[in-house]
Amino acid sequence: MRNGCICWVIALTSEAKTLIEELKMHPLKGDTLFPVYKNKNEDEWLIITGVGKLNVASGVSYLYALCPNARSSFWINFGIAGAGIKVGNIGEIFIINELRDDLNRTIYYPFILPQLKIKNAMLKTFNQPQNIYESSFLFDMEGWVFYNIVQRKITRELIAVMKIISDNSTENMSSINKDFVKKLVKEKVKNLMSVRDIGYNLSSIENERTKEPYLFIDITKNIHFTFSQNKKLKKFLIRWDVLFPKRPLPPEIKDLNDAKSILDYLESCLDSHLLKWE
Amino acid sequence: MINQIYIENEIKNHPRVHDILKKFKGKPPIYIDKYASIFNRKNQNFRIQKKYPSLILAQKKAGYVLKAPEDFGIGNSYNFYFSHMYNCLYDCEYCFLQGMYSSADYILFVNFEDFEEGIKDKISFLKNEKVTFFSGYDCDSLAFEKISGFVRYFLPIFKKFPNVDIELRTKSIQMDPLISMAPISNCIVAFSLMPTEMAKKIDHKAPSIEKRINMISKLASMGWKIGLRFDPLIYGENWKNLYINLFDNVFKNIDKKVIHSITLGPLRFPKAMFKKIKSMNPRSKLLSDSLTLRGNKISYSNDIELEMQSFCIELLKQYSPETLFFSCKGNF
Numbered sequence: 351m352r353n354g355c356i357c358w359v360i361a362l363t364s365e366a367k368t369l370i371e372e373l374k375m376h377p378l379k380g381d382t383l384f385p386v387y388k389n390k391n392e393d394e395w396l397i398i399t400g401v402g403k404l405n406v407a408s409g410v411s412y413l414y415a416l417c418p419n420a421r422s423s424f425w426i427n428f429g430i431a432g433a434g435i436k437v438g439n440i441g442e443i444f445i446i447n448e449l450r451d452d453l454n455r456t457i458y459y460p461f462i463l464p465q466l467k468i469k470n471a472m473l474k475t476f477n478q479p480q481n482i483y484e485s486s487f488l489f490d491m492e493g494w495v496f497y498n499i500v501q502r503k504i505t506r507e508l509i510a511v512m513k514i515i516s517d518n519s520t521e522n523m524s525s526i527n528k529d530f531v532k533k534l535v536k537e538k539v540k541n542l543m544s545v546r547d548i549g550y551n552l553s554s555i556e557n558e559r560t561k562e563p564y565l566f567i568d569i570t571k572n573i574h575f576t577f578s579q580n581k582k583l584k585k586f587l588i589r590w591d592v593l594f595p596k597r598p599l600p601p602e603i604k605d606l607n608d609a610k611s612i613l614d615y616l617e618s619c620l621d622s623h624l625l626k627w628e
Numbered sequence: 629m630i631n632q633i634y635i636e637n638e639i640k641n642h643p644r645v646h647d648i649l650k651k652f653k654g655k656p657p658i659y660i661d662k663y664a665s666i667f668n669r670k671n672q673n674f675r676i677q678k679k680y681p682s683l684i685l686a687q688k689k690a691g692y693v694l695k696a697p698e699d700f701g702i703g704n705s706y707n708f709y710f711s712h713m714y715n716c717l718y719d720c721e722y723c724f725l726q727g728m729y730s731s732a733d734y735i736l737f738v739n740f741e742d743f744e745e746g747i748k749d750k751i752s753f754l755k756n757e758k759v760t761f762f763s764g765y766d767c768d769s770l771a772f773e774k775i776s777g778f779v780r781y782f783l784p785i786f787k788k789f790p791n792v793d794i795e796l797r798t799k800s801i802q803m804d805p806l807i808s809m810a811p812i813s814n815c816i817v818a819f820s821l822m823p824t825e826m827a828k829k830i831d832h833k834a835p836s837i838e839k840r841i842n843m844i845s846k847l848a849s850m851g852w853k854i855g856l857r858f859d860p861l862i863y864g865e866n867w868k869n870l871y872i873n874l875f876d877n878v879f880k881n882i883d884k885k886v887i888h889s890i891t892l893g894p895l896r897f898p899k900a901m902f903k904k905i906k907s908m909n910p911r912s913k914l915l916s917d918s919l920t921l922r923g924n925k926i927s928y929s930n931d932i933e934l935e936m937q938s939f940c941i942e943l944l945k946q947y948s949p950e951t952l953f954f955s956c957k958g959n960f
Contacts, residue, residue, distance in 0.1 A: 447632075447658055448658060457665060459660065461676075462631050462632040470656075470658075502671070503671070505671050505672060506669070506671055507673045555675065555676060556673060556676070559673075559908070592912070592913055593913065625863070625913055627825040627862075627870060628870075
């Protein structure tokens with residue numbers, strides 16, 4: 351079952367434009383705190399946060415609250431970054447394998463996505479724009495904070511930070527403008543999509559693991575279950591699905607009208623089942 | 629096989645690290661301050677990591693040799709374990725490591741010399757006692773041998789202390805270091821086994837039971853002492869016949885004289901660990917089976933457990949003297 355979701359967190363409209371078109375996203379209607387986009391299937395979400403640590407922290411929190419599948423989504427922070435000497439050329443794209451902050455000593459090591467042919471680099475996040483082109487890493491104003499906030503709720507395997515070099519010792523920040531950024535992103539959209547595809551798969555795995563069990567909503571819609579009965583029901587339904595994948599439950603419980611009878615019935619079926627090994 | 633290699637800065641110049649890196653050419657490592665900055669942090673998905681594990685080369689700082697849990701013994705009065713590695717290449721649905729750590733990445737502690745010192749300290753402290761050291765508690769003793777060189781390093785050490793035993797517990801058939809040397813009288817190569825039909829469904833990524841039995845047969849014919857570990861015993865339809873076939877298959881292929889010990893253990897999980905393991909792997913049939921909370925452990929009912937234990941013991945008596953039988957109940 352393909353059932354993933356992607357949450358893009360991007361600082362600038364010019365960085366987001368190509369993705370919005372590529373993924374056929376449209377803006378969320380109404381009064382939103384930040385510009386937020388999603389696609390028709392609602393499995394692709396994008397927020398434009400503005401530049402800087404505070405903006406990205408607020409944007410992540412806002413998108414987390416808005417996206418119904420935020421918890422099992424794959425989160426990507428993508429944008430332009432400055433690059434130290436020998437890190438790479440203008441327009442080169444990187445996936446970040448080490449995140450540092452200029453003011454905080456915590457270092458994050460994002461999960462290395464499998465089978466990805468994109469170069470890795472370290473990223474350091476600052477409060478102000480930098481021109482430290484003699485350094486040996488990438489630098490930006492959002493990456494570390496994005497990761498710091500997202501990893502509080504999202505499993506490490508579902509977070510990625512990607513950067514395209516916009517300025518380095520050969521071409522400084524003065525060349526950066528909207529059209530230049532759009533061009534850089536457009537040239538690397540294939541790479542972005544390859545990360546997106548891997549992320550979508552990983553998100554599907556997580557979604558499959560955490561999804562509400564089959565029939566849970568249908569059963570609890572009409573019959574009252576206490577809190578502890580609800581928990582028990584969820585456990586039994588998951589086991590039912592695993593042990594009796596070809597045995598539809600509704601006809602078997604259609605005449606049972608209260609929570610206890612349903613739970614007793616499920617328990618007796620599940621406990622009398624013998625696993626087949628041959 | 630290995631998604632990424634991380635190396636603790638402190639050991640980046642360790643010769644064993646250099647040797648290991650030669651086996652992963654083209655995979656630039658990431659240097660880290662301490663393994664805990666990646667391993668076992670909160671919010672990690674064990675199942676996804678199990679698909680794409682990383683290798684972390686680290687230095688163990690303390691606790692080189694630890695007292696083995698109660699019931700873990702195979703005849704000696706003192707039992708210790710040491711873990712040069714955390715986590716395992718295999719992916720067995722009943723494995724407690726899934727609940728022990730939130731990471732599935734492999735940690736390999738390269739400072740074997742410190743483990744060696746810890747082992748020697750224990751040996752000299754208990755010099756007139758019967759002691760067994762177990763190496764396959766937090767990992768498979770041999771599965772990672774080609775990378776780690778663990779057995780090649782440690783067996784010659786134990787050879788010098790014939791009064792203490794070393795158990796290498798494994799499902800691996802990578803036995804090059806053992807095949808290339810003469811048997812060591814105080815080394816027990818202990819294989820975990822279960823009926824083929826069960827192993828096919830729950831011993832993911834591990835060599836088949838047939839391959840394991842072939843390897844046991846080979847080592848036995850060389851004279852290596854063999855341990856048979858029927859742990860955990862798994863229940864289900866036709867379980868009696870499945871175990872009859874397994875025992876028959878094992879014993880017809882092994883010279884009984886080289887059997888050092890036979891261990892039987894029930895399927896068991898500490899309560900908190902089971903919750904974690906089940907939440908990570910809700911689709912597991914084994915974990916969805918009828919398991920009950922008994923004291924602090926999740927297991928089959930007492931009746932099933934006793935029935936399986938006594939049935940298997942009766943069967944095994946046909947093949948082997950009861951003095952070689954040990955039970956690992958795993959009371960947590």
